[in-house]
Amino acid sequence: MSQLSNVLGQYDAPQKAKEVGLYPYFRPIESDQDTVVTIHGKPVLMFGSNSYLGLTNHPRLKEAAIKAVEKYGTGCAGSRFLNGTLDIHIELEERLAKLVHKESALVYATGFSVNAGVVPCITGREDYLIFDEFDHASIIEGKRLSFSKQLKYRHNDMDALEKLLQKCEYEKTKVIVVDGVFSMEGDVVKLPQIVELSKKYNASIMVDEAHSLGVFGKTGAGVCEHFGVSDDVDLIMGTFSKSLGTIGGFIAADESIINYLKHNSRTLIFSASITPASTACVIEALNVMEDEKWRYDALWANTHRAKAGFENAGFEIGTTETPIIPLYVRDNTKTFMLTKILMDDGVFVNPVVSPAVRSEDSLIRYSLMATHTFDQIDESVEKISKAARNLGIIE
Numbered sequence: 113m114s115q116l117s118n119v120l121g122q123y124d125a126p127q128k129a130k131e132v133g134l135y136p137y138f139r140p141i142e143s144d145q146d147t148v149v150t151i152h153g154k155p156v157l158m159f160g161s162n163s164y165l166g167l168t169n170h171p172r173l174k175e176a177a178i179k180a181v182e183k184y185g186t187g188c189a190g191s192r193f194l195n196g197t198l199d200i201h202i203e204l205e206e207r208l209a210k211l212v213h214k215e216s217a218l219v220y221a222t223g224f225s226v227n228a229g230v231v232p233c234i235t236g237r238e239d240y241l242i243f244d245e246f247d248h249a250s251i252i253e254g255k256r257l258s259f260s261k262q263l264k265y266r267h268n269d270m271d272a273l274e275k276l277l278q279k280c281e282y283e284k285t286k287v288i289v290v291d292g293v294f295s296m297e298g299d300v301v302k303l304p305q306i307v308e309l310s311k312k313y314n315a316s317i318m319v320d321e322a323h324s325l326g327v328f329g330k331t332g333a334g335v336c337e338h339f340g341v342s343d344d345v346d347l348i349m350g351t352f353s354k355s356l357g358t359i360g361g362f363i364a365a366d367e368s369i370i371n372y373l374k375h376n377s378r379t380l381i382f383s384a385s386i387t388p389a390s391t392a393c394v395i396e397a398l399n400v401m402e403d404e405k406w407r408y409d410a411l412w413a414n415t416h417r418a419k420a421g422f423e424n425a426g427f428e429i430g431t432t433e434t435p436i437i438p439l440y441v442r443d444n445t446k447t448f449m450l451t452k453i454l455m456d457d458g459v460f461v462n463p464v465v466s467p468a469v470r471s472e473d474s475l476i477r478y479s480l481m482a483t484h485t486f487d488q489i490d491e492s493v494e495k496i497s498k499a500a501r502n503l504g505i506i507e
Contacts, residue, residue, distance in 0.1 A: 129448065133452065134445075134448040134449060134451075134452055135448075136448055136451040136452065136455075136463050139151055139455070139460070140152075144168065144169040145158070145161055145163055145168040145169065146158065146166075146168070146169055146483070147166070147481060147483050147484050147485070147488055148488075149460065151455075151460070154458070155458065156455070156458050156459065156460045157458055157459045157460065157488055157491065157492050158460050158481075159459060159460060159461050159478050159479060159480070159484075159492055160460045160461050160462040160477070160478075160479060161479060161481060162323070162353065162354040162355075162479060163354065163355070163357060163481055164323075164326055164327050164354055164355045164411055164435055164479075164480070164481060164482065165326050165355045165356075165357070165397075165400075165401070165407045165408075165411065165481070165482050166407065166481040166482045166483030166484075167355070167356065167357030167397050167400060167407075168357045168358075170357065170396075170397075170400060172396050172399070172400055173357050173358070173393045173396050173397055173400070175396075176392040176393055176395065176396035177358075177389040177390070177392055177393050178389075179392065180200070180388040180389050180391065180392035180393075181388060181389050183388070184198060184200075184388035185388065186387065186388070186389070187384065187387055187388075188384060188385045188386075188387070188388070189384070190384060190385070191380070191381055191382060191383055191384055191385060192219075192380055192381075192385045193374075193380065193381040196384060196385035197385065198385075198388060198391065200388065200391045200392060200395065201219055201385065201386070201391055203395065204219055204362075204391055204394055204395050205217040205218060205219055205362070207395060207398055208350070208362050208364060208398075209364050211331065211332075211333050211398065212321070212333045212334065212336065212337070212342065212348045212350070212364045213333065213336075213337065213342040213343070214342070214348060214364035214365055214366065215365070215366045215367045215370075216364065216365065216366065216367045216369075216370040216371075217362050217363065217364040217365075217370065218362060218363050218364075218370050218373055218374060218377075218380065219360060219361070219362045219385075219386055219391070220360065220361045220362065220363070220379065220380055220383070220386065221359075221360060221361075221383050221384060221385060221386045222351075222353075222359060222360060222361055223250065223322055223349075223350070223351030223352070223353060223359075223360070223361030224249075224250040224253075224361070225361065225379040225380075225383055226250070226349050226351075226361040226362065226363050226379070227248065227250035227251045227253070227254045227320065227349060228250055228253045228254045228257065228379050229254070229373075229377040229378055229379025229380055230254065230318070230347065230349065230363050230373060230377055231251060231254025231255055231257070231258060231289060231318075232254050232255070232256075232257035232258040232259075233258075233372075233373070233376045233377055233378070234287060234318075234347070234369075234372075234373075235258065235260040235285050235287055236259070236260060236285070237259045237260060238260075238261075238281075238284055239260045239261065239284050239285040239286065239287075240260060240261045240262075240263060240280045240284060240285070240286040240287070241255060241258055241260045241261070241262050241263070241287055241289060242262075242263045242264075242265065242273070242276055242277070242280075242286060242287065242288045242289065242315070243255060243262070243263070243264050243265070243288075243289050243290070244264075244265060244267055244268065244290045244291065244294075244301070245264050245265065245266060245267050246267045246268075246291070246294050246296070246297065247289065247290060247291055247320075248291055248295060248320060248322065250320075251289055251291070251320060254289075255289075261280075263276045263279070263280075267294075267297075268299065268301065268302050270302055270305045270306070270309065273288070273306065273309060274309055274313075277309060277312075277313040277315060278313070280313065280315075282313070282314050283314075285316065286313065286314065286315040286316065287315065287316045287317070287318055287346070287347075288306055288309075288310060288315055288316070288317050288318070289318045289320075290303075290306065290317070290318070290319060290320070291319075291320045291322070291323070292319050292320060292321045292322075292323065292324035292328070292334055292335035292336070293322075293323035293324040293327070293328075293335065293434050293436065294323075295322070295323050295436065296436075296438060296464055296468070296469060296475070296477060297430055297431065297432060297436075297438055298430070298431075298432030298433065298434045298435075298436030298437060298438055299430065299431045299432055299433055299434070300324075300328075300335060300433050300434065301319070301335060303319065303335055303336065303339045303341055303345075304339050304341060307339075307341045307344040307345070310344070311344075316346040316347075317344070317345045317346055317347070318345070318346060318347035318348075318349065319334075319335065319336055319345050319347070319348055319349065320349045320350075321333075321334035321335065321336065321348055321349060321350040322349070322350060322351040322354060322361075323354060323434070323436065324338075324434075325350040325351070325354065325355050325356070326354070326355025326356065326401060326408075327355060327408075327411065327434065327435060331401075331402075332355070332401050332408060334348070334350065336348055346365055346366075346369065347363055347364070347365045347369065348363070348364045348365070349361065349362070349363050349364075350362055350364075352390065352393070352394045352397075355397075355401075356393070356394050356397040356398070357393055357394075357397050358389075358390040358393040358394060358397070359386075359390055360386040360390050360391070360394065406482075407482040407483075408482070410482040410483070411435055411480065411481070411482040412435075414435070414480045414481070414482065414484050414486075414489060415434070415435045415437075415480050417486055417489050417490075418437060418478070418480055418489050418492075418493060419432070419437055421489065421490065421493035422437060422439060422478075422493060422496075422497075425493065425496075425497040425500075425506060426497075426506040426507055427439050427440070427497075427500070427506055428440040435479055435480040435481075436477065436478075436479050437477075437478045437479070437480070438464075438475040438476070438477060438478075439461075439475055439476040439477075439478055439496065439500070440473070440474075440475045441474050441475055441476060441500075441505055442471075442472050442473065442474060442475075443471070443474060444465040444466060444471050444474050446474075446503050446504075446505060447463045447464070447465050447474040447475065447476060448463055448465070449503060450463075450476060450496075450499055450500060450503055450505065451463040451476065453499040453502075453503075454495060454496060454499055457495050457499065458495070459491075459492050459495050459496065461476045461477065461478050461496070462476070462477040462479075463475075463476060463477075464476070464477050476496070478492075478496070
């Protein structure tokens with residue numbers, strides 16, 4: 113065994129969890145990603161999915177993917193920069209730019225690679241990148257690749273943000289990079305206040321709309337549209353793996369910024385382009401969003417139903433304002449135990465423990481789709497509440 117294997121082999125946390133029957137990850141699903149999935153041959157209510165609009169098995173998206181494979185094949189065999197740009201990539205970028213009220217857009221193979229490729233190349237050594245402490249891991253990875261000065265402020269704390277901005281040189285480029293919806297806590301960025309501060313201190317803004325695209329805004333464009341500040345935000349990022357039913361991501365901005373990213377963003381230049389099937393899926397998902405507006409209303413009706421149920425049961429759910437509902441357990445072991453009990457009882461939820469969050473902030477991440485029924489929601493709330501009471505999480 114090599115030295116590397118010996119060193120990395122000392123990591124045994126997963127093995128210990130498996131030994132006591134509490135390992136909650138890589139659970140193989142044997143069906144489509146719907147409100148009910150099949151695991152080990154049994155039906156399980158799915159409340160761990162990011163498919164907010166319930167489009168992952170929509171017949172129109174599947175048909176679009178099939179037709180794209182028939183026309184373009186299964187892959188592009190190269191990067192967007194060289195041989196990997198298709199006409200439907202351009203079509204999709206034009207649609208996305210229009211959706212989020214920007215001049216231009218650029219499509220990447222994954223949402224993670226958008227943030228990892230955009231964040232490190234938009235500022236120089238003498239400039240500033242400013243982050244919320246709860247920003248997504250992909251933003252943090254992008255930050256690590258940057259040579260710029262990096263500042264972090266307390267979560268959604270505008271006083272803390274202003275104090276950081278006061279420390280920055282006024283004439284230097286300053287970019288505030290922030291999630292639109294925070295993916296674990298489910299709360300929403302204080303974007304109007306950030307816009308106000310950006311104008312006061314000559315800063316730019318990049319918003320990650322991964323969990324707000326399709327969920328917020330008159331047309332589903334996200335929190336920038338919801339707050340009416342799209343023109344005040346310099347860069348808008350989004351993913352296709354949540355509301356849009358497939359995989360990939362994009363960045364949208366004015367033409368000068370997109371032109372720069374096309375020729376400097378390494379995760380775009382040195383990655384194979386998004387597949388024809390996924391590209392066609394997103395185009396059709398945007399069509400479905402326009403045609404089936406009931407999904408937006410159903411998602412929010414389901415969110416209010418579940419939130420009220422958990423609050424009535426006595427759960428601590430923080431400041432969530434979205435279809436992401438954190439059920440705070442505040443104990444790693446009990447979080448794993450609750451997850452296992454629920455899986456055995458036919459309910460799939462996601463455990464969030466340290467180091468993803470502090471141990472005292474561990475939680476169950478419960479998320480909703482437009483296609484959930486009230487009966488499914490009520491059943492899940494009842495089962496989760498029963499298990500939580502038995503574990504002493506709620507009274």
